[in-house]
Amino acid sequence: xxxxxxxxxxxxxxxxxxxxxxxxxxxxxxxxxxxxxxxxxxxxxxxxxxxxxxxxxxxxxxxxxxxxxxxxxxxxxxxxxxxxxxxxxxxxxxxxxxxxxxxxxxxxxxxxxxxxxxxxxxxxxxxxxxxxxxxxxxxxxxxxxxxxxxxxxxxxxxxxxxxxxxxxxxxxxxxxxxxxxxxxxxxxxxxxxxxxxxxxxxxxxxxxxxxxxxxxxxxxxxxxxxxxxxxxxxxxxxxxxxxxxxxxxxxxxxxxxxxxxxxxxxxxxxxxxxxxxxxxxxxxxxxxxxxxxxxxxxxxxxxxxxxxxxxxxxxxxxxxxxxxxxxxxxxxxxxxxxxxxxxxxxxxxxxxxxxxxxxxxxxxxxxxxxxxxxxxxxxxxxxxxxxxxxxxxxxxxxxxxxxxxxxxxxxxxxxxxxxxxxxxxxxxxxxxxxxxxxxxxxxxxxxxxxxxxxxxxxxxxxxxxxxxxxxxxxxxxxxxxxxxxxxxxxxxxxxxxxxxxxxxxxxxxxxxxxxxxxxxxxxxxxxxxxxxxxxxxxxxxxxxxxxxxxxxxxxxxxxxxxxxxxxxxxxxxxxxxxxxxxxxxxxxxxxxxxxxxxxxxxxxxxxxxxxxxx
Numbered sequence: 001x002x003x004x005x006x007x008x009x010x011x012x013x014x015x016x017x018x019x020x021x022x023x024x025x026x027x028x029x030x031x032x033x034x035x036x037x038x039x040x041x042x043x044x045x046x047x048x049x050x051x052x053x054x055x056x057x058x059x060x061x062x063x064x065x066x067x068x069x070x071x072x073x074x075x076x077x078x079x080x081x082x083x084x085x086x087x088x089x090x091x092x093x094x095x096x097x098x099x100x101x102x103x104x105x106x107x108x109x110x111x112x113x114x115x116x117x118x119x120x121x122x123x124x125x126x127x128x129x130x131x132x133x134x135x136x137x138x139x140x141x142x143x144x145x146x147x148x149x150x151x152x153x154x155x156x157x158x159x160x161x162x163x164x165x166x167x168x169x170x171x172x173x174x175x176x177x178x179x180x181x182x183x184x185x186x187x188x189x190x191x192x193x194x195x196x197x198x199x200x201x202x203x204x205x206x207x208x209x210x211x212x213x214x215x216x217x218x219x220x221x222x223x224x225x226x227x228x229x230x231x232x233x234x235x236x237x238x239x240x241x242x243x244x245x246x247x248x249x250x251x252x253x254x255x256x257x258x259x260x261x262x263x264x265x266x267x268x269x270x271x272x273x274x275x276x277x278x279x280x281x282x283x284x285x286x287x288x289x290x291x292x293x294x295x296x297x298x299x300x301x302x303x304x305x306x307x308x309x310x311x312x313x314x315x316x317x318x319x320x321x322x323x324x325x326x327x328x329x330x331x332x333x334x335x336x337x338x339x340x341x342x343x344x345x346x347x348x349x350x351x352x353x354x355x356x357x358x359x360x361x362x363x364x365x366x367x368x369x370x371x372x373x374x375x376x377x378x379x380x381x382x383x384x385x386x387x388x389x390x391x392x393x394x395x396x397x398x399x400x401x402x403x404x405x406x407x408x409x410x411x412x413x414x415x416x417x418x419x420x421x422x423x424x425x426x427x428x429x430x431x432x433x434x435x436x437x438x439x440x441x442x443x444x445x446x447x448x449x450x451x452x453x454x455x456x457x458x459x460x461x462x463x464x465x466x467x468x469x470x471x472x473x474x475x476x477x478x479x480x481x482x483x484x485x486x487x488x489x490x491x492x493x494x495x496x497x498x499x500x501x502x503x504x505x506x507x508x509x510x511x512x513x514x515x516x517x518x519x520x521x522x523x524x525x526x527x528x529x530x531x532x533x534x535x536x537x538x539x540x541x542x543x544x545x546x547x548x549x550x551x552x553x554x555x556x557x558x559x560x561x562x563x564x565x566x567x568x569x570x571x572x573x574x575x576x577x578x579x580x581x582x583x584x585x586x587x588x589x590x591x592x593x594x595x596x597x598x599x600x601x602x603x604x605x606x607x608x609x610x611x612x613x614x
Contacts, residue, residue: 104574104614110135112185130188136201138179139612145172146605149594150213151478166478166594168212169603175207177305181236193242193252201236205305219357219483229355233307234259235274246284253282259308262294264321264339266383269394269420271319271341272459274308275299290325301501303355316346317504319456334384334391341377343456345504348372348404354502363498363506364482365547366406371504375400375414377456390431393421398453398507407445407508407546414507416440416453420462433518433532435463439493441511441539445546452509452543454495458488463516464532466490467564469582469605470557478594480547486593487512494538496547511539516560525571534560538589548593556587564607578609 099107099114107113112134118126147169181201187194209217210226217227238258245252256279264271277296283289296319300312323339330336348370352361362370379396398416405412420437442452466472474489477496487493488500494512497503516534523529536557538544544553562582569575584603586594 105572109133112183124184126184126186128186130186132185132187134183134185135614136179136181137614138177139610140175140177140179141610142173142175142177143608144175144606145170146473147171147603148473148475149478149603150211150216151476152213169601171209171211173207173209175205175305177203177205179203179235187242192245192250193254194240195242197240199236199238199240201234203233203235203305203307204230205233205302205307206230207304209304217356227304227356229304231302231305231307231309233302233305234310235308236260243282246282247286249286251283251285251287253280255280259299259310262292262296262321264323264341265337265379265381265394266392267394267420267422267461268459269418269455269462270377270379270396270458271321271456273298273457275319276314277319288327292321292323294321295319296321300352303499303502306501316350318344320344331384331386334382334386337379337381337383339377339379339381341379341456343373343375343377343400343505345371345373347504352502354499358483358498360483360498360502361504363406363484363496363503365480365484365496365506366508367404367409369404369406369409371406372403373400373414373505373507375505375507388425390424390426391421393419395419396453402450402507405448405450405508408448410448412448412450414450416451416507418453422462429522431520433516433520435514435516435518435534437463437492437512437514439512439539441494441541442508442543443540445508445543450507452495452507452511454493454497454505454507454509455491456505457500458491458493460492462492463514463534464518464530464560464562464564464582466607467530467562467580467582468532468534469560469562469584469603470534470536472582472605472607473603477547480544496543508543510541510543513537513539513555526568528566529563530566531563532561536560536587541589544593550592553592554588556589558587558590559585561585562605574613576609576611576613578607578611580607580609581605 099109101108101110104111109116110133112132114132115129116124116126116131116133118124118129118131124131148171150167150169150171152167179201181199183197183199185194185197206228207230208226208228211217212225214221214223214225217223217225236259238256238260240254240256243253243255259274259276260279261274262271262277262279275296276299277294279292279294281290281292281294283291298315298317298319300309300315301307302309320342321339322341323337325335325337327335347361350361350370351359354360362368376399377396378399379394381395382391382393385391396418398414398418400414402412402414404410416439418439420435422433422435424431424433439453440451442450460471464471470487471490471492475486477484477486481496484496484498486496488495488497491500492512492514494510495506496509497506514534514536516532518530518532521529538553538555538557541553541555545551560582562580564578564580567577569577582605584590586602
C-alpha cells in the first residue's frame with residue numbers, strides 16, 4: 001500500500017474509531033442499555049442521524065387561556081363519515097366556479113355538473129333532491145365529392161345519342177345533421193349507477209345530392225339528377241331504471257326500455273344501431289363481468305338520411321341478444337365476450353318501396369319473391385392488449401334457415417362464418433396497424449345451403465372505417481339485379497342487398513376478403529394523420545357469375561388507399577375538423593363487372609367533415 005494513502009485512510013476512519021473507543025472506555029455503570037438512545041458523537045454531521053438515535057420530544061403544550069372550553073373527546077366524533085357538504089355545493093359556497101350556461105368546460109347545471117334547484121323549475125314533475133339535467137347538441141357537416149360506376153338508365157339518360165352502359169361517375173353530396181339531446185337523471189354520486197334516467201335525442205338532417213345520370217336518385221326517369229331532402233328522426237327515447245345493487249362496490253342490474261343505441265361487438269361488425277327495444281344489463285365481481293339481455297323490434301329508416309322513421313310501423317323483424325363480457329380473460333389485459341344473437345325476420349309478405357321509389361323488400365334478385373328467415377349468430381369477440389400488441393378480434397358463425405332461397409324457391413340452410421382481427425403496435429406518438437377480414441361466400445347458389453355471411457346492421461370501425469373507399473361508398477350491382485348494391489354505404493360486406501338500412505340480410509352473396517395495413521401519427525395533441533392501404537377480394541364469385549350469366553369473374557376487387565387528417569383546435573371533442581381522401585384502384589374482378597368503363601380509371605372519395613359538440 002502506498003505510504004501517501006495511509007494518512008487519508010486513518011483520517012477517514014478516525015471519527016468512528018473514536019466513538020467506539022469512548023464506548024469501550026466508559027465505566028460499566030455508565031454504559032447505555034440496549035433500549036436507550038445513543039448520544040450524538042462529537043463529529044456527527046448536522047441533519048444526519050445514526051441508526052438507533054431518537055431526538056428528544058418537544059416540551060408539552062400547556063393551556064394558558066384560563067376558562068377556555070375543553071375540546072370534545074375523540075369518541076364524540078363519528079368514526080365512519082364526516083358531515084361535509086357535497087362537492088357541487090361545497091364549490092358553490094367557496095365561490096370557486098362562476099357558472100355560465102354557454103360554457104361546457106366548467107361547472108354547469110345544463111351539463112349535469114350540479115343538481116337542479118327545484119324551486120326554480122316547479123313545473124318539472126320531480127320530487128326529492130339530487131336530480132340532474134343534461135343537454136347535449138351536435139352539428140355534423142359533410143361535404144363529399146365521390147365517383148363510382150353509374151349505370152345508364154334504360155328509359156333515358158342525361159346524354160342522348162350515347163351508347164355507353166355506364167355514364168359519368170363523378171357526383172357529390174352535402175349533408176348537415178343537427179342532433180339535440182336531453183336527459184333527466186336521479187342519482188347522488190359518480191360511483192353509484194343513477195336510480196332512473198329519462199333521455200330523448202332528436203336528429204334533423206338536410207341533404208343535397210347531385211349525380212350525372214337519371215334513375216339513380218329517383219326511380220322515375222323524368223326526374224332530374226339532383227335531390228334536396230330533409231328528415232327528423234328520433235334516435236333515442238328511453239327510460240333507464242336501476243333495479244338493484246348486487247354488492248357494496250356498486251355492481252348493479254338495470255333495465256332500459258325504448259329507442260336506444262346498441263352495439264353487439266367492439267367494432268360494430270354485426271349489429272350497431274339505434275333501435276326500439278328492452279334491455280337488461282349489469283355487472284358482477286367488481287365490474288369484471290358485464291352482461292346484456294336485449295330484444296329489439298327494428299324500426300324503419302329514412303331512405304336518404306338513415307335516421308329512424310317513427311311515422312312508419314316497425315318492421316316484422318326482431319333481434320334477440322345475449323352477451324357476456326369478462327375482463328382479463330384469457331390473457332391479462334384482454335376483455336373477452338361471447339354472444340348469441342337471434343334474428344327472426346317475418347317479411348315474406350311485405351312489399352316495401354323506399355322514399356325514392358325503388359323496391360327494397362323483397363330485393364330484385366332471382367325469383368323476386370319475399371323471404372322469411374331465422375338465423376342465429378354465435379360469436380366470440382376480444383379487445384385489449386397482449387403485452388405491447390393491441391388486439392381486436394371478432395368471430396361469428398351464422399346458423400339458421402332461409403324459408404325461400406331466391407335461386408331455388410326452396411328452403412335452404414344457412415351455414416356461414418366471419419372472422420376479423422386487427423393488431424396494432426404503439427411506438428411513442430405512432431401506431432401501426434395490420435388488419436385482416438374474411439366473410440364466407442356462397443360457392444353453389446343452387447344447392448340447399450346458403451354460405452354467404454351477412455350482418456344484421458353493420459357499421460364497422462375497422463381498416464380505416466368511413467375513410468376507406470370501399471366502406472364509405474355503395475357500389476351498384478349492375479346487370480345482375482335491379483336497385484341492388486354490391487356493398488352498402490358504411491359497410492364492408494359484399495352482401496348484394498337492396499339497402500343496408502331497409503333491406504333484408506342476404507346469405508346468397510360472394511363474401512369478402514381483406515388484408516390491410518395502416519398507421520396513425522399523433523403529431524401534436526391537436527393534430528393526427530392516418531393512412532390505410534387495403535386489398536380486397538371476393539371470397540367466391542359463383543353467385544356473381546350466376547346472376548350475371550358469365551362464365552368466369554376474377555375474385556380481385558382491387559386496392560383501397562386512403563388518408564385522413566384530424567384537427568381538434570381545443571384538444572377536446574368539442575370541435576373536430578376532418579379531411580380524408582380515398583381511391584379505389586380496380587382489380588381484374590372489378591373491371592370484369594364494370595367492363596365498359598375505362599380500364600385505367602380509378603375511383604375516388606373525398607370527405608370533408610366539421611363536428612361541433614356541446
